Amino acid sequence: MIKLFSRSWMIAVYIFLYLPIVTLVVFSFNNSSLVTVWSHASLRWYTVLANDADLIAAVGLSLKIAFLSALMSVFFGTFTAFALNRYRRFRGRTLLASMASTPLVMPDVIVGLSLLLMLVSMQHWLGFPERGLFTILLGHALLGTAYATVVVTSRLREMDGKLDEAAMDLGCQPFQVFRLVTLPLLVPALVSAFLLTFTLSFDDVVLSSFLSGPGYSTLPMVVFSRARLGLNPTINAVATVTITVVTIAVVASSFYQSHMERKRKRDIALAYSDKNQ
């Protein structure tokens, strides 16, 4: 009885989570120009999409920004995670920790507004940066750094500090320890942080709207402005393409992660086996 209840509760939640996604995908193959009325299956909206220059330009810009901001996020996120976890005590640690978690919880509109006002003041004094790709990139990298910090931190916490110590005992300099021991062990976490921050950037509409300048519209900005006006079947087609790519990437990365994990275990087993002696 309890089992039946718990199972139906879980199934209901999964239906709730997936119903909108399934609808989006199904209706993207609808021939009718009414999004919600099914006529017959066709690829009509994909052809429209393929000829939509605005959307394609927006996809290009979004991909560029997402790639660069994910790189920056992983870079700064790794620094932050190291500062917070390898040096447990330093002056201002609490301030750094709370600054690093601010973009995670602060509403987007406030992050966007405050960053823009800072950039405007900066431009007032220094003459740069011009609003556009670079300013959007900064905003996304800030948000991404906060998320990357969380991902890298959780990996650093479960990592064995003994390996670092062993490397230092064998005469490694601190930077060598990082390059030869810590970094290779961190790679899976860095890959997931990259994927996560890439998606966050590719998905963001609020920060981009605040930070963008004339002529710079990311994909979510174009989708948002069309969705505000009403329902539009091309958005369904965009959604289906995005969902397909993301699902493939997530599944592939989880296979890659479990493959790396198995390889690591094999290597450890090999290192302890008799062959090496």
Add this chain to the structure above:
Amino acid sequence: MAKVQSFMRSLTQGRQLVIGVPYLWFAILTAIPLLIVLKISLSEMEATSVSDMIDWTNGWPTVKLNFASYLFLSSDTLYFQTYLSSLKYAVITTVICLAIGYPFAYFMARSPKHLQPMLLMMIMLPFWTSFLLRIYAWKTLLVSNGVINNVLLSLGIIKSPLLMMNNSFSLLVGMVYSYLPFMILPLYANLSKLDLRYLEAAADLGTSPFKAFWLITVPLSKAGIIAGSMLVFIPAVGEYVIPELLGGPDTLMIGRVLWDEFFSNNDWPMASSVAVVMILLILLPMALFNKYQAEQSEVKV
């Protein structure tokens, strides 16, 4: 050259660099911008740059403070109502997410161990697909000639389309839908670590399962409940996209007001004051979140 190299090496090895880089990064991109918001909220509409606020006429810098935006904010009841209504929707969203998410996380933590990674991934997967597109999808489901109404009409369950769009119903569906994973994940992390021996001991001592749940499971998962609730509540207060796409004229949300002050009215001091008051509203929940987040990570170590 060798000197430069050794200098570079000492830098890369130094803890100053490892601490300094993220410090500088976050100071420039979070702390300073928030201070600028505070400053601009205290300036007049024309004086939007920080340098305009400093008066040099007496030879000494004097900061001109202007509370006009705040006075306006407190005199106009519409703002007060909007803040109140944002808090109301955020609280309702949090409560619904908890009511759906707690049993879900509990059942997930009790399901067979080998299934759990897959169940978890299925919660995460929608989170990876665009938030904006999923909100748009609800629009296609909920409008009067939308998918749900069409299905119900064709099955003869309803005679006329249900009004589910551009009201508090559609707003809440969108908010609960978007924030549910943020509630489930910390709860699951907490509940999956629960030591089942406590429950066994309680059962041995004659406690009914229901009572044991209230007296043991719920109190032990307090950190997860608070972390999850804050992760839902705080962003929900300032949400903009969901009320813009799914809300209606009656569903007042402060995120929309801030957006309109900034983009439609170009009133930067007003937008900044709205933001400052919003930050004050979420400061206490944020402190709570940080405290329990720290507690939960200490439990892990």
